[in-house]
Every structure is written in structure tokens, then in C-alpha cells.
Amino acid sequence: MSAQTTTSPSPTRHAPRPSSGITFSRVLRSEWIKVTTVRSTVILIASTVLVMVGLALLGAWGYAQLAQSINDGSLPADLQAQGPGSPAVDALTTPSSGLIFGQLLIASLAVVLIASEWATGMIRSTMVAVPGRTPALLAKTVVVAAVAFLVGLLSALVSYLIAQPILGSQDLDFALTEDGVLASIINTGTFLALVAVISMSLGILLRNTAGGVVTAVGIFFVLPVIMQLLSGLADWVTDAARFLPGEAGNKMVAVTASEGALTQLQGGLVMGAWALAFLAAALIVTKKRDV
Amino acid sequence: MIEAQTLTKRYGAKTAVDSISFTVQPGKVTGFLGPNGAGKSTTMRMIMGLDNPSGGQVIVNGRPYAKHKAPLHEVGALLDAKAVHTKRSAYNHLRAMAATHGIPNSRVNEVIELTGLGAVAKKRVAGFSLGMGQRLGIAVALLGDPQTVIFDEPVNGLDPEGVQWVRHLARDLAAEGRTVFLSSHLMSEMALTADHLIVIGRGRIIADAPIQDIIDGQSKARVRVRADRPQDLLGPLAGDGVSSQVLEPELLEITGVDPRRIAETALRTGVLVYELTPLQLSLEDAYMQLTQAEVEYQSHSLSPTAPDTTQLTIPVEGRRP
Known part of the structure; x- marks a missing residue:
């Protein structure tokens, strides 16, 4: 049964072509192909931009209405007495006001992109092609973080531009050069990029879409609420709550720093530290575990 | 490699x-x-x-x-x-x-x-x-x-x-x-x-x-014999590495002896032999023999009389590798 093939096998090495082999930029390209070739991913990214811009427009319209009520004197007294928020100050947050929803969508996207590889078995192909594992995960994280950054930046910029006419009707419009405005717009992207890194790390650690999304929502949305409920118990709870990833991230886009809160830079550093810690844990665990 | x-x-x-x-x-x-x-x-x-x-x-x-x-x-x-x-x-x-x-x-x-x-x-x-x-x-x-x-x-x-x-x-x-x-x-x-x-x-x-060694290794000359007085054959054939199995009153399977020696013994003892078939093991049988003890999920026959060793004794003619 083997006569024809056992004769003079030529054990020639099919040497790898010099141009071929794993490089980080090639792995990046591979991950880029993966992100762009699943239709639902592309749709989710596009809808994130739409939803964020939509929310910002809604916010701008709200501020304009509020300002009009104040100017008319038709604002209820209790609302008038409330808080530091004058429409003119609040309006400055318009570009980043889609974040609340944007972070939810980007967190889900990041978890889905990696956890679906485990769900479908794709991860085995990925890890066979890039057996070092770390470059593959790092490349995917870079691609998703970059997409998240662009989604945030683009949404905030578009929101700024099309909110101006609405705000302008009540003289609430503002220039990009005003203090903190441009940084807030850029940081809308930075915040989403860091949300993506943390969520992707959760997806890598949990290897499960539902578990990853629930955990991400827990960290970004539920944990702050719990901390607030507990804040009556001790002062340190309130202190610690400022350093939660979501809370710190929100300070990155705040245009006016309130007393005792983190500044844009501090918020960014705290959230960046969280992202690094999650990512490092994910990479170390993946290196050790079986795929 | x-x-x-x-x-x-x-x-x-x-x-x-x-x-x-x-x-x-x-x-x-x-x-x-x-x-x-x-x-x-x-x-x-x-x-x-x-x-x-x-x-x-x-x-x-x-x-x-x-x-x-x-x-x-x-x-x-x-x-x-x-x-x-x-x-x-x-x-x-x-x-x-x-x-x-x-x-x-x-x-x-x-x-x-x-x-x-x-x-x-x-x-x-x-x-x-x-x-x-x-x-x-x-x-x-x-x-x-x-x-x-x-x-x-x-x-x-x-x-x-x-x-x-x-x-x-x-x-x-x-x-x-x-x-x-x-x-x-x-x-x-x-x-x-x-x-x-x-x-x-x-x-x-x-x-x-x-692959050929595995087939050969598992099939030490096995011969199926039909004879009128099988017991009279087995005595003279007994020896090292020879084993036999009586499948029916007049049907035997003898392992470890080649057909010629069986025929000679029959001639000498006057036993009538009416079938003498060398059996070659197929790869499938060789595999079954090799892995029998190693199967993790073994299926069991529904028939209470079927012994666990059936696979070893089924005739294998017509299933050449």
C-alpha cells in the first residue's frame, strides 16, 4: 500500500521564504482583517457613532430649551435653585454626552470580538498562527482600542459641529479653543479606547461573551452606584469611588473640574492604570492557560 | 519530523x-x-x-x-x-x-x-x-x-x-x-x-x-481446523506457544502452529481433517486486539451470553487487509 511513496522520499526542507514570518505589524493587519470582515461588527461600530451623536444632539436641544425657559422666566423655581449647572456651563459637555451609551456599546463590542473567538473555536486558529499568543491578543487590543478611539473622537467632533447651531439659538455655542473643550473631545476617544482595553481583557479572562459583557457593565455602571449607596458608611468609600475606572474616566471628559475631583489628566492616568492592570492580567493568564 | x-x-x-x-x-x-x-x-x-x-x-x-x-x-x-x-x-x-x-x-x-x-x-x-x-x-x-x-x-x-x-x-x-x-x-x-x-x-x-508489522505481529499463524476427532489432534500438537480453542464440536482454531504440521499430525494420528484454513488478520482485527484493554468507552453486547472476548474468536476470512 505504500510502495509508490516510500521510494526515495526527498526530505528537502521547504525553507520559509525570507519575506515570510510573524511580525507584529502583520499580526495587526490580520486582526484588522478580522474586525472588518464580520458584518455585525461593522454595523455595531457605525451604530455606536450614530447613537453617540444622537444623544449629544438631544442634550444640546435640552440645554437650549432650558436656557430659553430661564430667559423667559418660565423655569420652575425649584429647578432654578438647583446646582451649579447653568446651561452655558453644561453645554460645554455636549460633545462627550454620548459617552454613557458609547461606553456600553464599545464594552460589548470589545468583549464580543474576543469572546466570540472562543465561542466559535476561531481562537485555536489564531493561536496556531501566532503561537506566542501575546502578539495576537495585543494586536487585537490595539485594533479595537484604535477603533474605539476613532469612534469616540469622531462622535464628539461631529456632535460638537452639529450641536453648535442648536446651542447658538440661545447663545450657548462655544469655540473649540475654550478651556478644556478640545481635550474633552479628544478624551471622549481616549476614554472609549481604555474602556475597550478593559473590556477586551475581561473577555480574554472570562472567555465568555455574556459573562464578559455583564462584568464590564458591572464595573462601569453598577459599581459606582453601589459605592454611592455605601458612601454613607465611611468617608473612605467616597474617596475610593473616585478611583473606579468609570468614575475616573468620566473626569477625563469633564470640562470644569469640581472641588476635590480628579482633573482630566489624573482621571486619564487612573483609568489608564486600570486598563494596563487588566490587560497585563489577561496576557499573563492566557500565556499560562491552555487555549 | x-x-x-x-x-x-x-x-x-x-x-x-x-x-x-x-x-x-x-x-x-x-x-x-x-x-x-x-x-x-x-x-x-x-x-x-x-x-x-x-x-x-x-x-x-x-x-x-x-x-x-x-x-x-x-x-x-x-x-x-x-x-x-x-x-x-x-x-x-x-x-x-x-x-x-x-x-x-x-x-x-x-x-x-x-x-x-x-x-x-x-x-x-x-x-x-x-x-x-x-x-x-x-x-x-x-x-x-x-x-x-x-x-x-x-x-x-x-x-x-x-x-x-x-x-x-x-x-x-x-x-x-x-x-x-x-x-x-x-x-x-x-x-x-x-x-x-x-x-x-x-x-x-x-x-x-x-503498518505491515502490526498486522503480522498480531497474527501468529492462526489456523482453522475442522476434524472429526479434534481432541486427538491437540495432544500431539501441544507445546510452547501453541494454543487452541474449540469453537464447535468439530471446529478448532489453533494458534502457533503452521498448517503443514497440523496436516502431518493428522496423517500420523489418523484424524480426518476436512478443513484447514490459515487465517490472516486484518488491520482491523489487529487494532481490536491491541486496543481491546485500552478502550475507555466500551460498548457491551446486549446478549448476556456473549463473552467479552468475542472479537478474538470471530473468523476473519474474507476480511483481508
């Missing part, structure tokens, strides 16, 4: 692969045969660096798989048919895999043609049959034109034409001097494809030899 040394994988208290050592040589097709749960897939996953061994090591083309700079050019593997994101098309899946090594799109198109996926390459993998999934897995394995190929159960789900194609592909790759390592639980498939067999059961290697 694949070299495993005391390779071990434990999952908790269970040992899936138990300190196995073997070498898969280039230039021939090596079959990796064993019942379900014997440790075949676990071994292959360790070769490809997906599972970390609990002990020992395995190297491919001179070093652990993960240490190669261009691993897809060294080893191509089909581990399971649907290790693919189901919402992506076959073409884009191949493109993403190729991109990691800078393999050009022209090669992607080549392997699509080679594996006969042309008509469905742009369709989403979700709609693929198991057979098309296998072809895509093989296409990925061949992307880097690797020196060593590893196929885990490659003919699963393939139609007869596909089975033939895999068989020829494996033989052609080996003929080009490559190392070809195929797993299967189907001995008949191995009989047609493999030159060399590594038989594994319960995580241990039971046999590692050229």
Missing part, C-alpha cells in the same frame, strides 16, 4: 496522555490510531502549542512549535474543522490567517483552488457542511506550504470523493518528503493511507511500527 519525549497531559486527577515518546518521520504517512478518548487530539494540541504539557516535551522540525519564527511554514494543522468564526467567509478567514505571516493573497487563492472551495469561498462559514469545514481546515493547514502537516480526523464528514482526495493529498505530501501525521479512529482508513502506525489507548502507546 515530530519528536515527543515522555509527553504527558493531566487534567486534574485524570491522565489523558501518559508519558508517551514517539517520532514521526518525514517522507511517509504516519497514522495515529486509537479509540475515542485515547489522547490523540490532546497530543496533537500539545504538538501545536495549544495545550501545555504537564510533563515531557514535543518538538516539530527541531524546536517547540511556538519557538518557530514562521510557524505556518513549518507545520500546518487541521485540528478541528470549525475553528473558524462562523460569520466570516472562508476567503476572509484564509486572508486573516495568511496576513499573520505576510503570505500573499495569491497563495490564498491557490489553496482555495487546491481544496475545491472555489464555489463557496466568499460565503459565510456558518452555512458550511462538515465536509466543507474540513476542506477549509486543510486549506489553512496548507497555506504556509509547510514541511509537516498534522490532520486530526481529516476524513470526518467528507463524502467518498472527499475521502479519496484526502487520501491522495496525504500520500502526495509524504511523497514530496514531508512529514504527514494523521489521526483516526478508523482502522480501515489507516490501512489505505498510512505507512506507519502509532497506536494509542488510554493515553499510552500500544504499538509504534510499520
Whole structure:
């Protein structure tokens, strides 16, 4: 049964072509192909931009209405007495006001992109092609973080531009050069990029879409609420709550720093530290575990 | 060339692969045969660096798989048919895999043609049959034109034409001097494809030899004899390495003696012999004998009278390898 093939096998090495082999930029390209070739991913990214811009427009319209009520004197007294928020100050947050929803969508996207590889078995192909594992995960994280950054930046910029006419009707419009405005717009992207890194790390650690999304929502949305409920118990709870990833991230886009809160830079550093810690844990665990 | 040394994988208290050592040589097709749960897939996953061994090591083309700079050019593997994101098309899946090594799109198109996926390459993998999934897995394995190929159960789900194609592909790759390592639980498939067999059961290697040796080794001259007074034959024949089994009052199976000696003894003792059939074991029987004690999930006959050793005594004529 083997006569024809056992004769003079030529054990020639099919040497790898010099141009071929794993490089980080090639792995990046591979991950880029993966992100762009699943239709639902592309749709989710596009809808994130739409939803964020939509929310910002809604916010701008709200501020304009509020300002009009104040100017008319038709604002209820209790609302008038409330808080530091004058429409003119609040309006400055318009570009980043889609974040609340944007972070939810980007967190889900990041978890889905990696956890679906485990769900479908794709991860085995990925890890066979890039057996070092770390470059593959790092490349995917870079691609998703970059997409998240662009989604945030683009949404905030578009929101700024099309909110101006609405705000302008009540003289609430503002220039990009005003203090903190441009940084807030850029940081809308930075915040989403860091949300993506943390969520992707959760997806890598949990290897499960539902578990990853629930955990991400827990960290970004539920944990702050719990901390607030507990804040009556001790002062340190309130202190610690400022350093939660979501809370710190929100300070990155705040245009006016309130007393005792983190500044844009501090918020960014705290959230960046969280992202690094999650990512490092994910990479170390993946290196050790079986795929 | 694949070299495993005391390779071990434990999952908790269970040992899936138990300190196995073997070498898969280039230039021939090596079959990796064993019942379900014997440790075949676990071994292959360790070769490809997906599972970390609990002990020992395995190297491919001179070093652990993960240490190669261009691993897809060294080893191509089909581990399971649907290790693919189901919402992506076959073409884009191949493109993403190729991109990691800078393999050009022209090669992607080549392997699509080679594996006969042309008509469905742009369709989403979700709609693929198991057979098309296998072809895509093989296409990925061949992307880097690797020196060593590893196929885990490659003919699963393939139609007869596909089975033939895999068989020829494996033989052609080996003929080009490559190392070809195929797993299967189907001995008949191995009989047609493999030159060399590594038989594994319960995580241990039971046999590692050229396929013909395995068949020969398990079939020490076995002869079926019909005679009118079988007991009178057995006395004079008794000796070292000779065993016999009375299947019917006048039907015997004698192991360890060649037919001529039986005939001579019959002539001398005046026993009438009316059948004398040398039995050759098929690969299937050899495999059954080898793995019988090693099968993890054994099915039991529903009949209470059937002894566990039935497989050893069924006549095997007409099932030549």
C-alpha cells in the first residue's frame, strides 16, 4: 500500500521564504482583517457613532430649551435653585454626552470580538498562527482600542459641529479653543479606547461573551452606584469611588473640574492604570492557560 | 519530523496522555490510531502549542512549535474543522490567517483552488457542511506550504470523493518528503493511507511500527481446523506457544502452529481433517486486539451470553487487509 511513496522520499526542507514570518505589524493587519470582515461588527461600530451623536444632539436641544425657559422666566423655581449647572456651563459637555451609551456599546463590542473567538473555536486558529499568543491578543487590543478611539473622537467632533447651531439659538455655542473643550473631545476617544482595553481583557479572562459583557457593565455602571449607596458608611468609600475606572474616566471628559475631583489628566492616568492592570492580567493568564 | 519525549497531559486527577515518546518521520504517512478518548487530539494540541504539557516535551522540525519564527511554514494543522468564526467567509478567514505571516493573497487563492472551495469561498462559514469545514481546515493547514502537516480526523464528514482526495493529498505530501501525521479512529482508513502506525489507548502507546508489522505481529499463524476427532489432534500438537480453542464440536482454531504440521499430525494420528484454513488478520482485527484493554468507552453486547472476548474468536476470512 505504500510502495509508490516510500521510494526515495526527498526530505528537502521547504525553507520559509525570507519575506515570510510573524511580525507584529502583520499580526495587526490580520486582526484588522478580522474586525472588518464580520458584518455585525461593522454595523455595531457605525451604530455606536450614530447613537453617540444622537444623544449629544438631544442634550444640546435640552440645554437650549432650558436656557430659553430661564430667559423667559418660565423655569420652575425649584429647578432654578438647583446646582451649579447653568446651561452655558453644561453645554460645554455636549460633545462627550454620548459617552454613557458609547461606553456600553464599545464594552460589548470589545468583549464580543474576543469572546466570540472562543465561542466559535476561531481562537485555536489564531493561536496556531501566532503561537506566542501575546502578539495576537495585543494586536487585537490595539485594533479595537484604535477603533474605539476613532469612534469616540469622531462622535464628539461631529456632535460638537452639529450641536453648535442648536446651542447658538440661545447663545450657548462655544469655540473649540475654550478651556478644556478640545481635550474633552479628544478624551471622549481616549476614554472609549481604555474602556475597550478593559473590556477586551475581561473577555480574554472570562472567555465568555455574556459573562464578559455583564462584568464590564458591572464595573462601569453598577459599581459606582453601589459605592454611592455605601458612601454613607465611611468617608473612605467616597474617596475610593473616585478611583473606579468609570468614575475616573468620566473626569477625563469633564470640562470644569469640581472641588476635590480628579482633573482630566489624573482621571486619564487612573483609568489608564486600570486598563494596563487588566490587560497585563489577561496576557499573563492566557500565556499560562491552555487555549 | 515530530519528536515527543515522555509527553504527558493531566487534567486534574485524570491522565489523558501518559508519558508517551514517539517520532514521526518525514517522507511517509504516519497514522495515529486509537479509540475515542485515547489522547490523540490532546497530543496533537500539545504538538501545536495549544495545550501545555504537564510533563515531557514535543518538538516539530527541531524546536517547540511556538519557538518557530514562521510557524505556518513549518507545520500546518487541521485540528478541528470549525475553528473558524462562523460569520466570516472562508476567503476572509484564509486572508486573516495568511496576513499573520505576510503570505500573499495569491497563495490564498491557490489553496482555495487546491481544496475545491472555489464555489463557496466568499460565503459565510456558518452555512458550511462538515465536509466543507474540513476542506477549509486543510486549506489553512496548507497555506504556509509547510514541511509537516498534522490532520486530526481529516476524513470526518467528507463524502467518498472527499475521502479519496484526502487520501491522495496525504500520500502526495509524504511523497514530496514531508512529514504527514494523521489521526483516526478508523482502522480501515489507516490501512489505505498510512505507512506507519502509532497506536494509542488510554493515553499510552500500544504499538509504534510499520503498518505491515502490526498486522503480522498480531497474527501468529492462526489456523482453522475442522476434524472429526479434534481432541486427538491437540495432544500431539501441544507445546510452547501453541494454543487452541474449540469453537464447535468439530471446529478448532489453533494458534502457533503452521498448517503443514497440523496436516502431518493428522496423517500420523489418523484424524480426518476436512478443513484447514490459515487465517490472516486484518488491520482491523489487529487494532481490536491491541486496543481491546485500552478502550475507555466500551460498548457491551446486549446478549448476556456473549463473552467479552468475542472479537478474538470471530473468523476473519474474507476480511483481508
